[in-house]
Amino acid sequence: MFTDLKPKIILFDFYKTLLDIWTDEERPEVWDNLARYLCYQGLSTDAVSLKQTYFSLAKRGVEQSKEAYPEINVFEIFRTILVDIGFSGTDELIISTTRLFRILSMLHFELFPDTLPTLRFLQSKYKLGLITDAQRIFLEPEIRITGIQPLFDVIIVSSDYSFHKPDPRMFKMALEQLGTNPTQALFVGDSWHRDILGAQSVGIKTILINRKNSFNDFKGSPAPDGIITSLDELRNGYLAYLEF
Secondary structure, rough: OOOOOOOOEEEEEEEEOOOEEEOOOOOHHHHHHHHHHHHHHHHOHHHHHHHHHEEEEHHHHHHHHHOOOOOHHHHHHHHHHHHHOOOHHHOHHHHHHHHHHHHEEEEEEEEEOOHHHHHHHOOOOEEEEEEEEOHHHHHHHHHHHHHHHOOOOOEEEEEHHOOOOOOOHHHHHHHHHHOOHHHHEEEEOOOOHHHHHHHOOOOOOOEEEEEOOOOOOOOOOOOOEEEOOHHHOOOOOOHHHHOO
C-alpha cells in the first residue's frame, strides 16, 4: 500500500493522536472555581452568568463566522468577559484566567506511551510538523509540559486563524513553511473527517491512528492510505515503506 510513498515530512495531529486528554467544560465546579478566582481579583461575577456568557460568546463567534469550519479564540472570549465585568489591566490576568479555565476543565492529561519514542525515532529521519485544532494559549504550555515542542519543525494552530481542520489552508500553511509539496508529506491523525479528509484535500497521503478500533466502515467515502492502532507501528514495520 505504501510502496509509492517517499515522504520527507511527517505531520501529526496533537490531541487524541499524541496526547491523551479529556476535558469537560460543562461541569459546575469549573465555573464555581473560576468565578471565585475572579472575585479574588476584585472582579464581581458568579458561576451561572460566567458560564452563560462564555458559551453565548462562543456560539455567536461560530454563527457569525463566514468560514466553512469556523474557529473561536478562547483568549479573546475571556478578554471580552473580563472587560464586561470591569477589568481594565494588562493581558496577564486574561492569560491566567483562560489557562485556569483549561486546568479546571481537565479530567485527564498525559502523552500516549508510544508518542515520545516514536517522535524521537522519526525526528532522526524526517522533518516533523504539528497541525492541530487547538487554542494557542492552551497548546503552548501543554507541548512544553509534555516535552515534545523541540521535536517539531513547524506548528500550525487553528486559533491563530478563523478556521480549523479540515480546511485545506491548515495543511497548505505547514507545507509552505516547510518548503515542501504534498507528495513529500504524510499526515497522521485520529479524526477521519478533520485529519484524513483535510490532508487528502491537498494531496497529502494519510494514516489514521485507530487506537480503539472504532473505524471499520468508511461508507464509500475516501479511506485513509493506511490504518494503525499504535504509533509504535511507525517504528516497527510501516517505516519500511516510508524510507526514501
